[in-house]
Amino acid sequence: MSKVAIVTGGTRGIGAAISVALKEAGHKVAANYGxxxxxxxxxxxxxxxxxFKWDVSDYDACVKGIAAVEAEFGPVDIVVNNAGITRDAMLHKMTPQLWREVISTDLDSLFNMTQPLIGPMRDRGFGRIISISSINGQKGQMGQTNYSAAKAGMVGFTKALAQEVAKKGITVNVIAPGYIDTEMVQAVPPKVLESIIASIPVGRLGQADEIAHCVAFLADEKSGFITGTTLTCNGAQYIAG
Incomplete structure:
Protein backbone atom coordinates (compact mmCIF):
# COMPACT_ATOMS: atom_id res chain seq x y z
CA MET A 1 0.00 0.00 0.00
CA SER A 2 1.28 3.46 -0.89
CA LYS A 3 2.63 5.50 2.03
CA VAL A 4 3.93 9.05 2.38
CA ALA A 5 7.68 9.30 2.92
CA ILE A 6 10.08 12.12 3.75
CA VAL A 7 13.76 11.66 2.97
CA THR A 8 16.01 14.30 4.51
CA GLY A 9 18.98 15.23 2.38
CA GLY A 10 16.96 13.50 -0.29
CA THR A 11 18.04 15.22 -3.50
CA ARG A 12 21.71 14.22 -3.76
CA GLY A 13 23.92 11.17 -3.33
CA ILE A 14 22.58 8.38 -1.14
CA GLY A 15 19.50 10.45 -0.29
CA ALA A 16 18.55 10.84 -3.94
CA ALA A 17 18.85 7.09 -4.47
CA ILE A 18 16.66 6.48 -1.42
CA SER A 19 14.01 8.91 -2.67
CA VAL A 20 13.91 7.15 -6.05
CA ALA A 21 13.78 3.68 -4.50
CA LEU A 22 10.84 4.62 -2.29
CA LYS A 23 9.03 6.13 -5.25
CA GLU A 24 9.64 2.95 -7.25
CA ALA A 25 8.20 0.99 -4.31
CA GLY A 26 4.97 2.91 -4.81
CA HIS A 27 5.26 5.55 -2.10
CA LYS A 28 4.61 9.28 -2.33
CA VAL A 29 7.99 10.84 -1.63
CA ALA A 30 9.00 14.29 -0.45
CA ALA A 31 12.73 14.98 -0.72
CA ASN A 32 14.00 17.47 1.83
CA TYR A 33 17.13 19.50 1.15
CA GLY A 34 19.01 22.25 2.94
CA PHE A 52 11.05 20.75 0.01
CA LYS A 53 13.64 23.09 1.50
CA TRP A 54 14.21 23.42 5.23
CA ASP A 55 17.02 23.17 7.80
CA VAL A 56 16.80 19.86 9.67
CA SER A 57 18.89 21.26 12.54
CA ASP A 58 16.04 23.69 13.33
CA TYR A 59 13.08 22.12 15.16
CA ASP A 60 10.56 24.79 14.17
CA ALA A 61 11.66 24.57 10.54
CA CYS A 62 11.08 20.81 10.64
CA VAL A 63 7.59 21.25 12.06
CA LYS A 64 6.74 23.70 9.27
CA GLY A 65 8.37 21.51 6.62
CA ILE A 66 6.49 18.42 7.73
CA ALA A 67 3.24 20.41 7.69
CA ALA A 68 3.94 21.53 4.11
CA VAL A 69 4.53 17.93 3.02
CA GLU A 70 1.38 16.70 4.74
CA ALA A 71 -0.69 19.49 3.22
CA GLU A 72 0.29 18.18 -0.21
CA PHE A 73 0.51 14.42 0.27
CA GLY A 74 -1.23 13.53 3.53
CA PRO A 75 0.07 12.09 6.82
CA VAL A 76 3.70 11.00 6.82
CA ASP A 77 4.21 7.28 7.45
CA ILE A 78 7.92 6.92 6.65
CA VAL A 79 10.78 9.21 7.63
CA VAL A 80 14.33 8.58 6.50
CA ASN A 81 16.86 10.60 8.48
CA ASN A 82 19.62 10.82 5.90
CA ALA A 83 20.78 14.45 6.05
CA GLY A 84 24.31 14.82 7.32
CA ILE A 85 27.47 16.89 7.10
CA THR A 86 31.14 16.51 8.02
CA ARG A 87 33.42 19.09 9.60
CA ASP A 88 36.59 17.09 10.11
CA ALA A 89 39.38 18.09 12.47
CA MET A 90 41.54 16.48 15.12
CA LEU A 91 39.94 17.10 18.50
CA HIS A 92 42.73 19.35 19.76
CA LYS A 93 42.02 21.61 16.77
CA MET A 94 38.23 21.24 16.70
CA THR A 95 36.28 24.36 17.58
CA PRO A 96 32.93 24.37 19.41
CA GLN A 97 31.36 25.54 16.14
CA LEU A 98 32.68 22.54 14.19
CA TRP A 99 31.38 20.23 16.90
CA ARG A 100 27.97 21.89 17.13
CA GLU A 101 27.37 22.09 13.37
CA VAL A 102 27.79 18.33 12.96
CA ILE A 103 25.85 17.34 16.07
CA SER A 104 23.01 19.71 15.17
CA THR A 105 22.64 18.49 11.60
CA ASP A 106 23.49 14.82 12.00
CA LEU A 107 22.03 13.98 15.41
CA ASP A 108 19.66 16.71 16.64
CA SER A 109 17.83 16.30 13.33
CA LEU A 110 16.61 12.87 14.43
CA PHE A 111 14.69 14.46 17.28
CA ASN A 112 13.59 17.39 15.13
CA MET A 113 12.17 15.16 12.40
CA THR A 114 10.84 12.29 14.51
CA GLN A 115 9.27 13.97 17.54
CA PRO A 116 6.60 15.87 15.54
CA LEU A 117 5.66 12.66 13.69
CA ILE A 118 5.77 10.03 16.42
CA GLY A 119 2.46 10.99 18.09
CA PRO A 120 0.39 10.81 14.88
CA MET A 121 2.15 7.57 13.91
CA ARG A 122 1.20 6.08 17.29
CA ASP A 123 -2.40 7.16 16.78
CA ARG A 124 -2.55 5.56 13.30
CA GLY A 125 -0.76 2.39 14.39
CA PHE A 126 1.92 2.49 11.73
CA GLY A 127 5.28 4.09 11.09
CA ARG A 128 8.73 3.49 9.70
CA ILE A 129 11.66 5.50 11.07
CA ILE A 130 14.96 4.77 9.35
CA SER A 131 18.19 6.62 10.05
CA ILE A 132 21.36 6.55 7.99
CA SER A 133 24.37 6.21 10.27
CA SER A 134 27.89 5.26 9.14
CA ILE A 135 30.63 2.70 9.52
CA ASN A 136 32.48 5.46 11.37
CA GLY A 137 29.73 5.57 13.96
CA GLN A 138 30.47 1.91 14.66
CA LYS A 139 34.25 1.83 14.65
CA GLY A 140 35.20 5.50 15.05
CA GLN A 141 37.43 7.49 12.72
CA MET A 142 40.42 9.67 13.46
CA GLY A 143 39.61 13.33 12.81
CA GLN A 144 35.87 12.72 13.10
CA THR A 145 35.02 12.75 16.81
CA ASN A 146 32.03 14.97 16.02
CA TYR A 147 30.77 12.86 13.12
CA SER A 148 31.46 9.51 14.81
CA ALA A 149 29.70 10.68 17.98
CA ALA A 150 26.65 11.83 16.02
CA LYS A 151 26.42 8.64 13.98
CA ALA A 152 26.86 6.46 17.07
CA GLY A 153 24.20 8.50 18.82
CA MET A 154 21.74 7.48 16.11
CA VAL A 155 22.06 3.89 17.29
CA GLY A 156 21.19 4.72 20.90
CA PHE A 157 18.25 6.87 19.77
CA THR A 158 16.99 4.00 17.62
CA LYS A 159 17.27 1.31 20.29
CA ALA A 160 15.43 3.42 22.86
CA LEU A 161 12.65 4.61 20.58
CA ALA A 162 12.12 1.14 19.12
CA GLN A 163 11.19 -0.09 22.60
CA GLU A 164 8.83 2.84 23.19
CA VAL A 165 6.76 2.28 20.05
CA ALA A 166 7.11 -1.45 19.36
CA LYS A 167 3.48 -2.15 20.27
CA LYS A 168 2.21 0.71 18.13
CA GLY A 169 3.09 -0.73 14.74
CA ILE A 170 6.12 1.53 14.37
CA THR A 171 9.59 0.21 13.58
CA VAL A 172 12.80 2.15 14.18
CA ASN A 173 16.02 1.04 12.52
CA VAL A 174 19.48 2.22 11.49
CA ILE A 175 21.50 1.53 8.36
CA ALA A 176 25.27 1.94 8.68
CA PRO A 177 26.85 2.29 5.22
CA GLY A 178 30.52 1.87 4.55
CA TYR A 179 32.27 3.83 1.82
CA ILE A 180 29.79 4.54 -0.95
CA ASP A 181 30.60 5.78 -4.45
CA THR A 182 29.30 9.34 -4.10
CA GLU A 183 30.68 12.76 -5.01
CA MET A 184 32.03 13.16 -1.47
CA VAL A 185 33.99 9.92 -1.58
CA GLN A 186 35.24 10.53 -5.11
CA ALA A 187 36.67 13.84 -3.88
CA VAL A 188 39.09 11.92 -1.65
CA PRO A 189 42.69 12.02 -2.99
CA PRO A 190 43.29 9.06 -5.36
CA LYS A 191 45.97 7.39 -3.22
CA VAL A 192 43.77 7.61 -0.13
CA LEU A 193 40.80 6.23 -2.08
CA GLU A 194 42.93 3.33 -3.30
CA SER A 195 43.86 2.46 0.27
CA ILE A 196 40.22 2.62 1.33
CA ILE A 197 39.14 0.24 -1.44
CA ALA A 198 42.01 -2.10 -0.57
CA SER A 199 40.61 -2.35 2.98
CA ILE A 200 37.16 -3.46 1.76
CA PRO A 201 37.01 -7.27 1.42
CA VAL A 202 34.57 -7.19 -1.50
CA GLY A 203 37.11 -5.05 -3.33
CA ARG A 204 34.97 -2.07 -4.31
CA LEU A 205 33.00 0.91 -3.08
CA GLY A 206 29.33 0.46 -2.34
CA GLN A 207 26.67 1.95 -4.58
CA ALA A 208 24.02 4.41 -3.45
CA ASP A 209 21.23 2.21 -4.77
CA GLU A 210 22.46 -0.62 -2.53
CA ILE A 211 21.77 1.55 0.52
CA ALA A 212 18.47 2.62 -1.01
CA HIS A 213 17.48 -1.04 -1.39
CA CYS A 214 18.08 -1.55 2.34
CA VAL A 215 15.83 1.42 3.11
CA ALA A 216 13.04 0.19 0.85
CA PHE A 217 13.21 -3.20 2.57
CA LEU A 218 12.95 -1.75 6.08
CA ALA A 219 10.15 0.61 4.99
CA ASP A 220 8.02 -2.26 3.67
CA GLU A 221 4.92 -3.27 5.60
CA LYS A 222 6.26 -6.85 5.70
CA SER A 223 9.30 -5.73 7.71
CA GLY A 224 7.27 -5.08 10.84
CA PHE A 225 9.15 -7.60 13.01
CA ILE A 226 12.49 -5.90 12.41
CA THR A 227 13.04 -3.04 14.83
CA GLY A 228 15.79 -1.59 16.99
CA THR A 229 18.42 -3.01 14.66
CA THR A 230 21.51 -1.70 12.88
CA LEU A 231 21.85 -3.03 9.34
CA THR A 232 25.46 -2.78 8.19
CA CYS A 233 26.22 -2.41 4.49
CA ASN A 234 29.99 -2.02 4.17
CA GLY A 235 31.38 -4.91 2.13
CA ALA A 236 32.70 -6.57 5.33
CA GLN A 237 35.10 -3.69 5.97
CA TYR A 238 33.92 -3.65 9.57
CA ILE A 239 31.94 -6.45 11.18
CA ALA A 240 30.27 -5.34 14.39
CA GLY A 241 30.06 -7.85 17.21
Missing part, protein backbone atom coordinates in the same frame (compact mmCIF):
# COMPACT_ATOMS: atom_id res chain seq x y z
CA UNK A 35 20.72 24.59 0.52
CA UNK A 36 21.58 23.51 -3.02
CA UNK A 37 18.65 24.87 -5.02
CA UNK A 38 20.15 24.00 -8.40
CA UNK A 39 20.69 20.36 -7.44
CA UNK A 40 17.17 20.12 -6.00
CA UNK A 41 15.61 21.58 -9.14
CA UNK A 42 17.59 19.19 -11.34
CA UNK A 43 16.59 16.25 -9.15
CA UNK A 44 12.90 17.11 -9.33
CA UNK A 45 13.07 17.61 -13.09
CA UNK A 46 14.74 14.23 -13.55
CA UNK A 47 12.67 12.15 -11.13
CA UNK A 48 9.37 13.96 -10.70
CA UNK A 49 9.90 13.87 -6.92
CA UNK A 50 9.06 17.19 -5.29
CA UNK A 51 11.76 18.80 -3.18
Missing amino acids: GNDAAAEAFTKETGIKA
